[in-house]
Amino acid sequence: MTPTSDTTAGSPGGPAPAAAGAAAAPAAPARRRSTDLIVKSNLLLVFLALCVVATLLAPEFLTTRNVANLLQQSALTGIVAIGMTLVILTAGIDLSVGSVAAFGGMTVALLLDHDMNILLAMGISIAAGAAFGAAMGGLSAYLSLPSFMTTLAGLTAIRGLTYLLTDGEPAGGGSIPEGFQLLGGGFIGYVPIVGLIFVAVTVLAALLLRGTTFGEYVYAVGSNKEAARLSGLPVRAVITAVFAISGALSAFAGVLLTSRLTIGQPTAFEGMELDAIAAVVLGGTNLFGGRGGVFGTFVAVLLLSVLRNLCNLLGLGSFFQMVVTGLILVAALILNRVIEQRGARA
Amino acid sequence: MTPQTDTSAPAPADPPLLQMRGIVKRFPGTLACDRAELSVRAGEVHCLLGENGAGKSTLMKILAGSYQPDGGEMLLDGRPLRPASPSAGLAAGISVIYQELDLLPDLTVAQNLFLGGDAPGRKRSERPLKSFGFALRKRRRLTAATEVLRRLGADFPASAVVRELPIAAQQLTAIARALTGEARVIVMDEPSATLGAADLASVFEVIRSLTARGCAVIYISHRLDEVMEIGDRATVLRDGRTAGVFELAETTQEQLVAAMIGESRELVNRTERPRPEGAPLLEVDRAHIPGVLDVSGIEVRPGEIVGLAGLGGAGRTTLLRALFGDGRAAVTARLDGRPLRTGDPRAAARAGLALVPESRKEQGLLLGLSVARNAAVASLGRPPWLRPHRLAARLTRPVLADLGVRHASAGQPVGQLSGGNQQKVVLAKWITRGTTRVLLLDEPSRGLDIGAKADLYRQVRRLADDGVAVLLASSELTELTANADTIWVLHEGRNIARYDPRTTPEHVIAHAVITGASTGATP
Numbered sequence: 103m104t105p106t107s108d109t110t111a112g113s114p115g116g117p118a119p120a121a122a123g124a125a126a127a128p129a130a131p132a133r134r135r136s137t138d139l140i141v142k143s144n145l146l147l148v149f150l151a152l153c154v155v156a157t158l159l160a161p162e163f164l165t166t167r168n169v170a171n172l173l174q175q176s177a178l179t180g181i182v183a184i185g186m187t188l189v190i191l192t193a194g195i196d197l198s199v200g201s202v203a204a205f206g207g208m209t210v211a212l213l214l215d216h217d218m219n220i221l222l223a224m225g226i227s228i229a230a231g232a233a234f235g236a237a238m239g240g241l242s243a244y245l246s247l248p249s250f251m252t253t254l255a256g257l258t259a260i261r262g263l264t265y266l267l268t269d270g271e272p273a274g275g276g277s278i279p280e281g282f283q284l285l286g287g288g289f290i291g292y293v294p295i296v297g298l299i300f301v302a303v304t305v306l307a308a309l310l311l312r313g314t315t316f317g318e319y320v321y322a323v324g325s326n327k328e329a330a331r332l333s334g335l336p337v338r339a340v341i342t343a344v345f346a347i348s349g350a351l352s353a354f355a356g357v358l359l360t361s362r363l364t365i366g367q368p369t370a371f372e373g374m375e376l377d378a379i380a381a382v383v384l385g386g387t388n389l390f391g392g393r394g395g396v397f398g399t400f401v402a403v404l405l406l407s408v409l410r411n412l413c414n415l416l417g418l419g420s421f422f423q424m425v426v427t428g429l430i431l432v433a434a435l436i437l438n439r440v441i442e443q444r445g446a447r448a
Numbered sequence: 449m450t451p452q453t454d455t456s457a458p459a460p461a462d463p464p465l466l467q468m469r470g471i472v473k474r475f476p477g478t479l480a481c482d483r484a485e486l487s488v489r490a491g492e493v494h495c496l497l498g499e500n501g502a503g504k505s506t507l508m509k510i511l512a513g514s515y516q517p518d519g520g521e522m523l524l525d526g527r528p529l530r531p532a533s534p535s536a537g538l539a540a541g542i543s544v545i546y547q548e549l550d551l552l553p554d555l556t557v558a559q560n561l562f563l564g565g566d567a568p569g570r571k572r573s574e575r576p577l578k579s580f581g582f583a584l585r586k587r588r589r590l591t592a593a594t595e596v597l598r599r600l601g602a603d604f605p606a607s608a609v610v611r612e613l614p615i616a617a618q619q620l621t622a623i624a625r626a627l628t629g630e631a632r633v634i635v636m637d638e639p640s641a642t643l644g645a646a647d648l649a650s651v652f653e654v655i656r657s658l659t660a661r662g663c664a665v666i667y668i669s670h671r672l673d674e675v676m677e678i679g680d681r682a683t684v685l686r687d688g689r690t691a692g693v694f695e696l697a698e699t700t701q702e703q704l705v706a707a708m709i710g711e712s713r714e715l716v717n718r719t720e721r722p723r724p725e726g727a728p729l730l731e732v733d734r735a736h737i738p739g740v741l742d743v744s745g746i747e748v749r750p751g752e753i754v755g756l757a758g759l760g761g762a763g764r765t766t767l768l769r770a771l772f773g774d775g776r777a778a779v780t781a782r783l784d785g786r787p788l789r790t791g792d793p794r795a796a797a798r799a800g801l802a803l804v805p806e807s808r809k810e811q812g813l814l815l816g817l818s819v820a821r822n823a824a825v826a827s828l829g830r831p832p833w834l835r836p837h838r839l840a841a842r843l844t845r846p847v848l849a850d851l852g853v854r855h856a857s858a859g860q861p862v863g864q865l866s867g868g869n870q871q872k873v874v875l876a877k878w879i880t881r882g883t884t885r886v887l888l889l890d891e892p893s894r895g896l897d898i899g900a901k902a903d904l905y906r907q908v909r910r911l912a913d914d915g916v917a918v919l920l921a922s923s924e925l926t927e928l929t930a931n932a933d934t935i936w937v938l939h940e941g942r943n944i945a946r947y948d949p950r951t952t953p954e955h956v957i958a959h960a961v962i963t964g965a966s967t968g969a970t971p
Contacts, residue, residue: 315828318836322825325814332774332811333826333877334797392816 144437145386145398149405156408160415166292168411173297174362176407178203178355180300180400182374183381184307185348187399189239190382191311192324192344193391194249198238198256199352200374204367205264206231206353211274211366212267220282228353234260235349236342243341253345257375264368273366286361296358300400303351307396320344324391380427381406384434406430463526465490465664466511466633472519473506473688476897480506482688483520488633488664493655495675495696496668498685499708499958500760500923504668507685508635511666512544513537524632541632547641549622553611558593560610561625596624600654616647623654634658635666640674641761652678670759670962672701686710705962709955718930718950721909724752729917730788730886733780735770741777741941743767748886748917753908755932755949756921757961762938764921765806768888771919772796772803783886797826800885802878804871804892806921812874813862820844820858823876847876851907868900875907887911889920893927905931925961929954937961945969 156163182199189196206227213223238256242249267273288295311317319340322330331337360366385402387394409430413423466488473481481503488494498504509515511522513531522529524540531537537544551560593606602620610618619639626634636655640648655665655678669675675682676696684691684707692707728747735743741763748754756764770777773790781788783799790796793803805811814822824840841858848855851872855865862873871892878884889908893901909931912918922928928935929949937945937960945966947957960966 312837313835315833315836318821318825318828318840321817321821322814325816326810328811329814330825332772332793332803332805334794335825335829336794392814 145384145401145405145434148434149401149408152405152408152412156412156415160412163412163415168415170289170292170294170297172404172407172411173300174294175411176403177294177296177300178359179374179377179381179407180403181303181355181358182348182352182371183378183385183399183403184303184396185351186375186378187382187385187387187394187396188307188311188320188344189249189348190324190379190387190389191320191391191394192341193327193389194239194242194341194344195253195379195389196235196238196345196348197250197253197375198234198260199348199378200371201257201260201264202231202234202349202352203356203359203371203374204369205234205260205267206356207360207370208264208267208273208356208366208368210357211272211278211360214279214282215274215277220279224354224357227357228350231353231356232346232350235352236346238349239342239345240338242345243338249341249345268366268368270368272368274360275365278360278364282361283364284361286358286363296362299358300403304396304400311395316340316343321392324388324393326392377406380431384431386438464488465525466529467523468507468511468520469522470520471507471510471517471522473503473510473515474518478898479688481510481517481520484685484688485690486666486683487693488666489681490632490662490664491659492680493659493665493667493678495679495682496666496685497672497675497682497704497708498691499925499962502685502708503688504685505637506688508544508637508666508668511537511633511635512542538629541630542635543626543629543631543633544635545619545622545626545637545639547637547639549618551610551618551621551625554609556607556609557597557604557613557621557624558590558606560621561593561596561606561628562589563625592628593624596627599657600624600627601650601657614647616643616650619643619647619651620654623651623658627658631663633664633666635668637668638670638760639667640669640671648674672704672963675704676701684708701963705959708962709958719909721751721913721933724749724912724933726750727785729784730771730919731782732771733782735767735777735779735781737766737770737775737777737941739941741766741770743938743941743943746919746936746943748919750885750915750917751912752934753912753918753920753932755928755935756919756938757925757928757935757957758921758923758938759961760923761940762961763941764923764938765890766941767938768803768890768919768921769805772801772888774803797881798883800883801888802881802884802886803888804874804878804890806890806894808867808870808874812877813870815863816861818859819848819853819855819862819865819873822862822873823848823880826877827881843880844876847880848873851876851879852903866900868896868904871896871900871904872907875904879911884916886917886919889918889922891922892920893922893924901927925954925958929957937966939964 162168182203186196186199209230210223210227213226214220234256238252239249241247241252284295286296290298311320319330319335322335323337323340327337356371359370381402382399383389384406385394385398385400387398406427409427410423413426464487466486468484468486471481471484484503484507486496486507496504506515510517513534513536516532529540531540531542552563590606597604597606600620600623602617602624604613604617610621613621639651643651655667659665667675667679679696682694682696682699682704684694684704686708691710694704726749729750730748732746733744735741743763746754756767758764766775766777769775770779771781771790773792773796779790781790788799790799790801809815814825820840821837823844824836827843828836828839844858848858853869853872853876855869862870865873878887892904892908896904905927908918908920920928920932932949935947935949935957936943937947937957939961944964945960946969956967960969
């Protein structure tokens with residue numbers, strides 16, 4: 103029998119349980135597609151609604167300058183969150199992103215301070231981030247240590263290393279070349295360059311996930327590590343690689359911050375890991391791996407910064423912002439769970 | 449039904465402590481219990497025997513309250529017993545000690561013993577968890593636990609952490625926990641599977657002291673020596689029915705084996721295939737894990753289906769996983785005459801081996817992903833490494849159609865399929881890869897209904913006809929005799945005998961599976 107014949111509810115000739123399963127099946131994909139659509143677009147809808155509310159409440163929200171600012175502020179967290187999405191898709195977690203970002207920002211400042219070529223300096227910083235990520239991910243993959251612990255160790259150790267670089271002082275003050283400053287602080291028309299970079303990173307990550315074998319392996323490993331291993335997949339290499347990517351993107355975010363501030367700050371990006379994880383989860387990626395994607399993360403990052411921006415415009419203090427952000431996260435999780443359960447029933 | 453061979457004299461006036469009458473339990477496609485009878489007296493050790501799938505564990509789960517029977521009745525002390533849940537069974541006095549001890553390893557013995565708080569029927573002074581004051585509660589719990597251990601004659605303190613105890617002591621802890629309630633009937637499911645001889649002796653001592661106090665012990669084991677040593681009577685189950693009740697003092701092991709196997713089954717209906725010829729494709733010179741597995745001299749020709757028979761724990765799964773490069777076994781094997789290097793599953797898959805693991809949901813499938821993505825996941829590792837979804841759709845469409853996988857669309861999550869179709873997707877994973885030369889099947893039909901089983905084996909035979917060498921492990925001997933060209937019997941980690949199912953009646957093979965004696969083996 104051909105698979106298509108099963109889309110008619112009858113499915114004659116098969117043993118009873120199989121026939122029942124096949125009969126139940128036809129309705130499911132269509133419903134699932136629509137649930138998927140709701141899951142994906144519910145975030146987008148909430149985001150757009152929030153933008154409308156923001157415009158009504160604070161007329162200065164929809165000014166070019168505010169939107170450009172907003173994009174610039176969210177871009178760095180966003181780039182880190184994209185890397186985090188890959189890690190979480192394999193059912194891992196990367197707590198070290200903030201420290202790696204700070205390290206990347208400091209090294210690029212120090213290297214430029216020594217008059218190194220801009221591209222080379224950036225390359226070295228980003229490679230260092232990738233190496234840190236690969237080391238922590240590799241420990242987790244090859245020694246079966248929980249990534250929560252290896253990256254928690256990394257969070258502390260790499261932050262310490264960052265302070266050691268300059269004994270805790272900022273680096274590269276005044277000697278950052280102009281061309282490099284454009285990268286993090288420049289605009290094309292009204293559009294901040296970092297915003298474009300964020301969009302580009304998101305698109306590239308999406309292509310990697312959906313358009314390459316590596317991406318498929320990421321989903322396979324996150325969905326069922328044991329089954330992936332027994333299918334002959336290079337599970338440990340995949341895990342190491344996603345952590346390397348997360349490390350590289352974190353360091354890249356650090357480089358961009360140094361570019362904008364024209365100085366390397368060893369204290370930068372404290373607590374960044376939580377913002378990134380919050381965005382990934384809000385974006386609908388399953389913390390236990392195998393489900394989700396970078397576009398959800400992209401929208402979630404924007405949503406969180408619009409929320410913050412709105413609180414600022416309304417003159418609500420940062421304490422208030424923290425409470426609101428927390429509540430929004432909980433609400434989003436509950437909403438996702440409800441939709442998921444509906445999907446499961448269908 | 450009445451037992452076929454009741455050699456016991458009817459017990460005088462004394463009614464049995466536990467009676468299970470006409471128990472029926474259906475699962476999709478199978479009748480696990482078919483009017484099974486069990487009658488257990490107070491103070492006896494009653495052994496429950498039977499081949500894999502004879503219905504032993506189903507019957508015990510019904511007794512414990514884990515399953516609800518579809519028919520029949522149970523009496524405890526002459527009063528009707530119908531536990532709706534395991535805790536209800538426990539409250540009624542039925543205590544089951546499972547093979548995988550369900551203790552909490554990081555807690556102390558005392559904590560484990562009184563984990564559930566108070567069991568009904570215990571005196572107030574013995575309710576440590578409900579009493580006031582933490583320190584007092586802790587001390588009283590320890591005292592109570594020590595008392596239980598003393599009654600059992602255990603030589604370890606109640607304050608010991610379970611993880612740090614030897615297996616025998618853990619086993620005793622599980623027994624002790626069963627005794628903290630008012631257990632009348634204690635079921636022990638293959639306690640010897642994890643115990644050494646010395647440890648077993650101490651467990652036996654405990655069993656005897658339990659029966660001396662009027663408890664009944666139902667003892668499940670595959671090892672007949674043990675059964676003869678500890679048991680008073682035995683009930684043999686076969687195909688879900690009671691095949692006989694024996695007074696063990698007057699019974700030989702041979703009689704038990706005969707009852708377990710039954711004499712009726714001869715040659716099974718086989719789908720005859722041409723006998724595979726040619727040089728062996730896979731030659732396992734030796735697969736060895738000290739104390740666990742020692743298999744040597746198994747050969748599989750292209751197109752041949754070699755069955756692996758054996759009891760639970762005989763080493764079938766361990767052997768297949770060892771060949772697939774998973775585990776700590778030292779394997780010397782050749783594929784096509786060249787040494788086979790199976791460092792890990794990835795290398796094994798590259799060499800042309802494929803494993804359909806015993807648990808398809810935990811080890812075989814990516815449950816959240818689609819049918820096509822599952823079927824293609826082992827086949828994407830080739831240049832240019834791009835557009836996996838399109839590649840998956842293209843590669844898997846003919847394979848899924850060929851195997852007759854019933855699914856609504858290639859994008860349907862594999863978790864929505866029926867068990868048989870899920871298993872076919874696992875098979876499709878390796879067929880799609882296209883490089884599979886040796887197929888290792890570990891209990892491929894587990895949980896499938898009869899139609900799905902037949903369909904699955906039809907596909908396996910087709911693969912063999914195409915020249916794939918198949919190693920098929922199954923606990924259902926009938927499936928092996930119906931499908932395999934050669935059957936190896938594994939017993940306690942060794943391959944002890946080889947049979948030709950074309951010429952050997954099934955009960956001869958079953959005899960070897962149970963006893964480990966290789967009578968009538970093909971040279």
